Every structure is written in C-alpha cells, then in structure tokens.
Amino acid sequence: MRGDAVLRRVAPVLLLLAAWLWPWLARAAAEPIVRVEVGARQPVQVGQQVGIDVTILAPNYFLSAPAFPALEVPGAVVTLPDARAVNSTETIGGVLYAGIRKTYAFTAEQDGDFRLPAATIRFTYAGDDGAPREGSVTLPVTTIRAGAGGAVSTATGGSAGRRLLPVARLTITQTLDHDPDHGVVRLHAGDALVRTVTTFAPQTQAMMIAPPHAAAPRGVRMFRADARLSDQARDAPGPGGTRVDTLTYVFERPGTYTLPAVTVDWRDPATRQPATSEAPLVKVEVAAARTAGSLAPGGSAGALPGEGGLPWRTLLWGAGALLAATVVVALWRRLRPRLARLRQRWAERRRARAESADARLAATLQACRAGDAVAASQALGRWTRTAHGTTPAAWAEAVGDAGLSAAVASLQRHLYGPTPPSAAWDGNPLAQALGRHARAAPQRRRHAEPALPPLNP
Missing domain, CATH: 2.60.40.740 (Immunoglobulin-like)
Structure with missing residues (x-):
C-alpha cells in the first residue's frame, strides 16, 4: 500500500518531466525527411508528361539548397525544368521543418514499369545550436506504370522514323x-x-x-x-x-x-x-x-545591240556586284577559321573572368547592397566554392567571426526558415562582414623597361 501511494505521488511529477523534456528530445532525434509524389493516376499513358514532386524536409532551416540530381530511367525521358523551387514549413511531431520542393517531368516512351533511381541528395541545415550540419536523403523506391492503350507514334515506314x-x-x-x-x-x-x-x-x-x-x-x-x-x-x-x-x-x-x-x-x-x-x-x-524600267520599241542607246531593251549599265552593275560577292566569299572562307578562334578565345576569357573569385565576390556584394536574398545566396555559394572550396556556413564557422556567422545564418534563415519570403532582407551586415575577410586578387606588376641599352651587348 505504501508503494502504491508513493507511485501515485511520483507519477504526476514524472509526467510533467516527460512533457517538459519531450520537445527537446524530439528536436534532438529529428532527421531530414524526403517525399516523392507522382502527380497522375497510374497507369499513365505513353507520351503523357507526368510531374514527380520531390520534397526535402530538414529540421530548423536550410543553410544550403539541395542539389537535385539528373535522373536517368531507361525507356523514359526525365528532365528537371528550370523552375524555382517551392519553399515551405511544416511541423511534424512538435518539430518545425523547412521544406524545399522541385518537380521532375517524366514521360514514358513505351509500355512497362519504370523505377526511379535511388539517388542521394546532400545539403546543409542548421542544428539546434545554429551550427551547420551535413544532411542527406535517398529517394525511396518509386515505380511508375505506363501502358493501357499502347504507344501511338508517327511512322514513315517500318519501325524507322517513329x-x-x-x-x-x-x-x-x-x-x-x-x-x-x-x-x-x-x-x-x-x-x-x-x-x-x-x-x-x-x-x-x-x-x-x-x-x-x-x-x-x-x-x-x-x-x-x-x-x-x-x-x-x-x-x-x-x-x-x-x-x-x-x-x-x-x-x-x-x-x-x-x-x-x-x-x-x-x-x-x-x-x-x-x-x-x-x-x-x-x-x-x-x-x-517587276521590271527596272520600260524601253521604247526598237531599243535605245543604253541597250546592247541585238537585245530587246536590256540596258548595258544594268549588266555592268550586275557583273560588278557578282565580282564583289565572289571576293567577299573568298575572303570570308579564308578568315573564318581565324575569326572563329578569336571568338573562342574571347569567350573563354570572358567566361574565366565571370567565373573568377573576384567576379563572384563582386556579384555577392552587389546582391547584398540591393537586398536580393536569392541572388546573394547563390552568388555567395559560388564564391565560397571557388575561393575556399566549401559552403558559406562552413567557411564562416572556420573564419571564427561571430558577426559573419550571424549574417550568413540570417540570410539562410530568411530564405528557408519560417520568416515570410515577402519580408525585406537587409544585406548590409553581410556585405560589411565579407569586406573584413574577402581579399582581392593581387595585381601583377609590370617590369619597367631599362631606359638605356646594356653597355656590353
């Protein structure tokens, strides 16, 4: 009896303690989640484009956008249209998750069952303490059945040209x-x-x-x-x-x-x-x-002998134009390979300048000053990969600047956290923090030519 009394007294305390600890334990055990949804009833028709929604959920908020891979399925065409990802938030088991969804376009080219590959998608998200954590999800087994009517195609003869x-x-x-x-x-x-x-x-x-x-x-x-x-x-x-x-x-x-x-x-x-x-x-x-002009019967002084009024000046102009066109074509054939090489070199130099660390840093600072959070996140990710070989969150943590880490986390929280996407974002703190640690590429000094020739050539 005494034990039952003690148990009745302790039970409420244990329940309160469990209720107080449950949210913390749930957040500590929370892991990323992936969902795959086929946007059509099966079996789908051959040639019918079907949307496949892939949603990735991460606890807290993302620090880097997931890199959705290209999917290859034999007998089908699977593409990832260049559309902006859809961001969302969701509470699961008392834990707030940030979600990012992309939609693949699937088109079966023949009857049969098609299985999506078990691709792995990696990303970075914020832990309970705000520190970056590496996360990954693997696409679950998803089968799409196509048929019920067969393929309908055009044909020019036999199986060729279908x-x-x-x-x-x-x-x-x-x-x-x-x-x-x-x-x-x-x-x-x-x-x-x-x-x-x-x-x-x-x-x-x-x-x-x-x-x-x-x-x-x-x-x-x-x-x-x-x-x-x-x-x-x-x-x-x-x-x-x-x-x-x-x-x-x-x-x-x-x-x-x-x-x-x-x-x-x-x-x-x-x-x-x-x-x-x-x-x-x-x-x-x-x-x-249409004719260039009419001539009186019997010809005129401007016509060739024996012709019914064709002016000789017209023939001369035509011959001159034909000769000029021949010269232009010959010069073009001779100079075209050189011009192509020059255009290729120019394009390579412009691409190298655009992909350099200085150019990407300048793009990041410009986006920060303009308050464009999406452009700033993309440009910052490209710059840290080019200049430091890592993600923005990992670089900020390695630098050890609390202000820089806070600015990077604020940017990611604005994009992927519970903050409404329409809210304004102030990029000046991030621009100032980058200015403290970003270094411009050193410029090469040109050696001055000697004013006088050597005494003993």
Missing part, C-alpha cells in the same frame, strides 16, 4: 509576313512568303512536340528553318511548351498557288485516340516579275 506523340491537346496558329488582300496573298515572281507556325502543348515540354507536316505545291520552293523551342513562354495561354517553325516559300513563276494546311499530330488525353490540329491553307496569286 516518333512519340504528346498526350496533350495541341493548338496551332500561323502568321504571314504579307497581309492577304480579300483572302489572297498577292506577290510577284521571285518574291518570297514567310509563314510562321506556332504550336502550343499545355502541361508538356516543347521537346515533346512533333514537327508539323508542311508541303509546297509544284513550282514553289520551300525552306524550313530550325525550330525554336521554349517552355513557360510569356505569351502562352498557360504552362506548357511552345514550338515555332518558320517556313519560307519562293515563287519563281507567275500563277495561282495554294499552300496546303500545316498539320501537327497529337493524342487526345481523354479518348486516347490520335488527333490532328492544323493551320489553314494559304492562297497566293503571283504576277509577272
């Missing part, structure tokens, strides 16, 4: 460099018509858009320029990829022509059936070529 079709409702538009007159473009023989075709694929990267089908009627030469691909274009109706094709038609003889419609193939995400979008056909009327 191309995967995007699973997205494509839209195609066109513009002409000549305005139509009552639905007809009017040109002269020798003129050219430029047809710009723009294809947009929602929720799909531009590299997945198949080249459009375009043809030219008999008597018209067509030239196709290299396509321009862009993702997240400013003038696009929403997130997705844009492909721009430029077609040039040259009309050599008078007549009436019809340029066929330009079509692009895709697969309907709802019905899973092949579909086509097209830009409308273009009607063109070509008149006779």
Whole structure:
C-alpha cells in the first residue's frame, strides 16, 4: 500500500518531466525527411508528361539548397525544368521543418514499369545550436506504370522514323509576313512568303512536340528553318511548351498557288485516340516579275545591240556586284577559321573572368547592397566554392567571426526558415562582414623597361 501511494505521488511529477523534456528530445532525434509524389493516376499513358514532386524536409532551416540530381530511367525521358523551387514549413511531431520542393517531368516512351533511381541528395541545415550540419536523403523506391492503350507514334515506314506523340491537346496558329488582300496573298515572281507556325502543348515540354507536316505545291520552293523551342513562354495561354517553325516559300513563276494546311499530330488525353490540329491553307496569286524600267520599241542607246531593251549599265552593275560577292566569299572562307578562334578565345576569357573569385565576390556584394536574398545566396555559394572550396556556413564557422556567422545564418534563415519570403532582407551586415575577410586578387606588376641599352651587348 505504501508503494502504491508513493507511485501515485511520483507519477504526476514524472509526467510533467516527460512533457517538459519531450520537445527537446524530439528536436534532438529529428532527421531530414524526403517525399516523392507522382502527380497522375497510374497507369499513365505513353507520351503523357507526368510531374514527380520531390520534397526535402530538414529540421530548423536550410543553410544550403539541395542539389537535385539528373535522373536517368531507361525507356523514359526525365528532365528537371528550370523552375524555382517551392519553399515551405511544416511541423511534424512538435518539430518545425523547412521544406524545399522541385518537380521532375517524366514521360514514358513505351509500355512497362519504370523505377526511379535511388539517388542521394546532400545539403546543409542548421542544428539546434545554429551550427551547420551535413544532411542527406535517398529517394525511396518509386515505380511508375505506363501502358493501357499502347504507344501511338508517327511512322514513315517500318519501325524507322517513329516518333512519340504528346498526350496533350495541341493548338496551332500561323502568321504571314504579307497581309492577304480579300483572302489572297498577292506577290510577284521571285518574291518570297514567310509563314510562321506556332504550336502550343499545355502541361508538356516543347521537346515533346512533333514537327508539323508542311508541303509546297509544284513550282514553289520551300525552306524550313530550325525550330525554336521554349517552355513557360510569356505569351502562352498557360504552362506548357511552345514550338515555332518558320517556313519560307519562293515563287519563281507567275500563277495561282495554294499552300496546303500545316498539320501537327497529337493524342487526345481523354479518348486516347490520335488527333490532328492544323493551320489553314494559304492562297497566293503571283504576277509577272517587276521590271527596272520600260524601253521604247526598237531599243535605245543604253541597250546592247541585238537585245530587246536590256540596258548595258544594268549588266555592268550586275557583273560588278557578282565580282564583289565572289571576293567577299573568298575572303570570308579564308578568315573564318581565324575569326572563329578569336571568338573562342574571347569567350573563354570572358567566361574565366565571370567565373573568377573576384567576379563572384563582386556579384555577392552587389546582391547584398540591393537586398536580393536569392541572388546573394547563390552568388555567395559560388564564391565560397571557388575561393575556399566549401559552403558559406562552413567557411564562416572556420573564419571564427561571430558577426559573419550571424549574417550568413540570417540570410539562410530568411530564405528557408519560417520568416515570410515577402519580408525585406537587409544585406548590409553581410556585405560589411565579407569586406573584413574577402581579399582581392593581387595585381601583377609590370617590369619597367631599362631606359638605356646594356653597355656590353
């Protein structure tokens, strides 16, 4: 009975002690967490772009952004679009975590099961005492199943020339460099018509858009320029990829022509059936070529004998222009290798100056004075890797300057901690701390030439 009484008296004290110690024990045992989420129901369609969200959670806050690796999956295309990471905060078991999320774009090229590689992602985060801690996470086993409908692709014969079709409702538009007159473009023989075709694929990267089908009627030469691909274009109706094709038609003889419609193939995400979008056909009327001037019957003093009015001055100007063009082409062929080497050397020097420690330090100080926390963090990370071979937090700790460590921690806390991203950041303390320890590269002194020649040459 006495033992039960003692236990009843001690139990509340033990419970209070456990409740007081529990948050500290939870923070001490907290470790980084990784989550992988596939943003589509499985099985996915072949050719369908699927987003894979990878979220990394670290206790307290990050001191360096995680380096998300490139993922290689046989039979599929996996890319990491150049989009800014999404920051967040979350409380798990009484511990505040900072989160960073990036989204991979996954597109299966064939039926089957695809397993993401178990890649390891390393980073630095702040411990309970604010000191930097090295952390790492390994992507869990994630399987994506593709199929249920098979691949739909274009083919030019046999298995060669097959191309995967995007699973997205494509839209195609066109513009002409000549305005139509009552639905007809009017040109002269020798003129050219430029047809710009723009294809947009929602929720799909531009590299997945198949080249459009375009043809030219008999008597018209067509030239196709290299396509321009862009993702997240400013003038696009929403997130997705844009492909721009430029077609040039040259009309050599008078007549009436019809340029066929330009079509692009895709697969309907709802019905899973092949579909086509097209830009409308273009009607063109070509008149006779323009003449430099008219001549009276019987010729004139400016015409060559035996010709029906072709001025000799025109022939002389044409011959001179042809000779000048020949000389320019010959000089260009001879000087092009040297110019290419000079451009390469100039580009290498500019790249070396841009990647030097002094340039990166200057970029860091400029971002600090401008109050741009994101640019300052990126530039500071590049400078410490170049000049000291380590991270900003580790370098600040090795220097032993409390003000520098506090400024670096304040920057990382502003970016990855619970502070709202919209809050202003004062970069002057970090700029002043960097000025105390950053050293400019020593300048080489030029040896002065002797004023007099040697006495005994």
